[in-house]
Amino acid sequence: MEVNFINILCVGIGAIVIGMSKGGVKGIFILAVTMMALVYGAKASTGIIVPLLIFGDIFAVIYYRRHVKWNLLIKFLPWMLGGVLIGVFFGKDLSDEAFKKVMALVILFSVFMMLVSEQKKELILSDNTFFSFFMGLMAGITTMIGNLAGAFSNIYFLSSRIPKKEFIGTAAWLYFVINLFKLPFHVMVWRTINVQSLLVDLYLLPVVCFGFFLGVRIIKLFAEQFFRKFILAATAIGAVILLIN
Numbered sequence: 001m002e003v004n005f006i007n008i009l010c011v012g013i014g015a016i017v018i019g020m021s022k023g024g025v026k027g028i029f030i031l032a033v034t035m036m037a038l039v040y041g042a043k044a045s046t047g048i049i050v051p052l053l054i055f056g057d058i059f060a061v062i063y064y065r066r067h068v069k070w071n072l073l074i075k076f077l078p079w080m081l082g083g084v085l086i087g088v089f090f091g092k093d094l095s096d097e098a099f100k101k102v103m104a105l106v107i108l109f110s111v112f113m114m115l116v117s118e119q120k121k122e123l124i125l126s127d128n129t130f131f132s133f134f135m136g137l138m139a140g141i142t143t144m145i146g147n148l149a150g151a152f153s154n155i156y157f158l159s160s161r162i163p164k165k166e167f168i169g170t171a172a173w174l175y176f177v178i179n180l181f182k183l184p185f186h187v188m189v190w191r192t193i194n195v196q197s198l199l200v201d202l203y204l205l206p207v208v209c210f211g212f213f214l215g216v217r218i219i220k221l222f223a224e225q226f227f228r229k230f231i232l233a234a235t236a237i238g239a240v241i242l243l244i245n
Helices: 005-023 029-040 042-063 070-090 096-119 129-146 150-159 164-188 195-219 224-244
Strands: none
Touching: 005 029, 005 042, 005 195, 029 042, 029 150, 029 224, 042 129, 042 164, 042 195, 070 129, 070 150, 070 164, 096 150, 096 224, 129 150, 129 164, 150 164, 150 224, 164 224
8 A cells, every 4th residue: 555644544443443343333344344445445455354353353252252142143154154155256256336336225225124123022033034044145245245244244133132242242253253264265266365465464453452442342331222223323324335435
């Protein structure tokens, strides 16, 4: 990248947001993707982001190790792994513009579905097999192509109505497995991870660490209902940003 104040600021904000999202402040990750893509480009930035995500995942699975809903994770994970494989082979030549627009519309529709389910407290969308399949597949495809699966996994976990800490702990394990699974594809197939990208990551690790503990402190201030509303609002805003960007 060209070394100037604006680029350094964008990358720094991106790294802090990655850490905060792993600390539990869900729904804001779209900001990290946007900041990194502005500096490095959409595809190249994915190779820089993935190792940082894994670093943050390690902190998250350790910190939230007692708060994991394993049955929900096992139900969602296979579909997401399948989506990653689809993303590896079909995302290589996919237009960034078309991908973003379609994904934004799907996310907005999903948020609408969640708002409907919020009004009907007895409706648990995650119990529906097709809903789990669709959200898992979309999460896998989008995490491979643009590290943007958070919207789909967030909606899925919200739909299960699990408490805040279980939401964060289950998501931590989900992404730890998924990001490790993605790693060899970025190295050997897409070649977006190399010595140069890893050197950038090395500089950013302390920033991600700072962001993680900042996120942990912030999320403790969130009441359960505010946590749900914040994630839905942040997810919807992220989708609109994708749509107009």
